[in-house]
Amino acid sequence: MKGQDPGTIAYPAHGNLYLNITNRCTCNCIFCIKNYGDGVYGYNLVLTREPRVSEVIEALGNYDLSGFNEVVFTGLGEPLTRLDDVLEITQWLKARGVLVRIDTIGHAKLQFPGRDVAHELAKAGVDEISISLNTHDEATYERLVQPRLYKNTYGSMKDFARDIVNEGIKLRFTVLDLPGVDIKQCRRISEDIGAEFKIRGYGGPAVSE
Ligand code: SF4
Numbered sequence: 001m002k003g004q005d006p007g008t009i010a011y012p013a014h015g016n017l018y019l020n021i022t023n024r025c026t027c028n029c030i031f032c033i034k035n036y037g038d039g040v041y042g043y044n045l046v047l048t049r050e051p052r053v054s055e056v057i058e059a060l061g062n063y064d065l066s067g068f069n070e071v072v073f074t075g076l077g078e079p080l081t082r083l084d085d086v087l088e089i090t091q092w093l094k095a096r097g098v099l100v101r102i103d104t105i106g107h108a109k110l111q112f113p114g115r116d117v118a119h120e121l122a123k124a125g126v127d128e129i130s131i132s133l134n135t136h137d138e139a140t141y142e143r144l145v146q147p148r149l150y151k152n153t154y155g156s157m158k159d160f161a162r163d164i165v166n167e168g169i170k171l172r173f174t175v176l177d178l179p180g181v182d183i184k185q186c187r188r189i190s191e192d193i194g195a196e197f198k199i200r201g202y203g204g205p206a207v208s209e
Pocket of ligand 1: 032
């Protein structure tokens with residue numbers, strides 16, 4: 001009998017190698033892939049269980065890492081939910097001269113109060129953080145991102161972004177061009193904080209304003 005697909009841990013695309021280490025998340029975005037699919041680029045990202053650090057490193061070992069632009073923590077969940085494991089894997093990658101990016105919703109200050117997450121990421125050698133800014137204001141954020149675990153996530157996310165810039169880590173904000181999102185204002189917020197700005201494509205079902 002064929003076993004259940006355990007889900008993909010590492011998958012190449014666009015010249016990068018992407019890591020999917022958790023399906024846990026602090027929110028329930030109405031545009032999340034998990035609402036209409038199980039992954040991207042034909043990879044199943046639904047994990048039957050979270051891989052141990054040793055299993056992530058084993059998955060990385062299947063690739064010639066020098067052939068990728070960067071290794072990116074992303075996937076179907078919030079990577080920083082596993083902060084200590086992200087730090088350990090990042091150190092392993094940096095010892096091999098690999099560029100490391102983390103795609104995050106940016107709620108780390110709420111997830112880990114009392115820890116200086118931006119500083120820890122800088123110390124581990126993270127090269128770039130990409131935060132999903134998503135919206136131009138809190139009300140729209142609450143409606144589209146639907147934070148599940150914490151209050152005041154929009155403000156905290158922007159504070160985390162400032163921490164990242166202060167630590168000297170390259171920062172990128174991303175938004176989806178969805179109804180009700182003021183892209184111009186998002187770009188202004190991004191410039192004020194000192195981030196690069198990227199508008200990402202959205203291929204899911206229609207989102208109403
Ligand atoms: S932050 Fe990402 S993984 Fe989490 S619900 Fe939103 S889109 Fe999905």
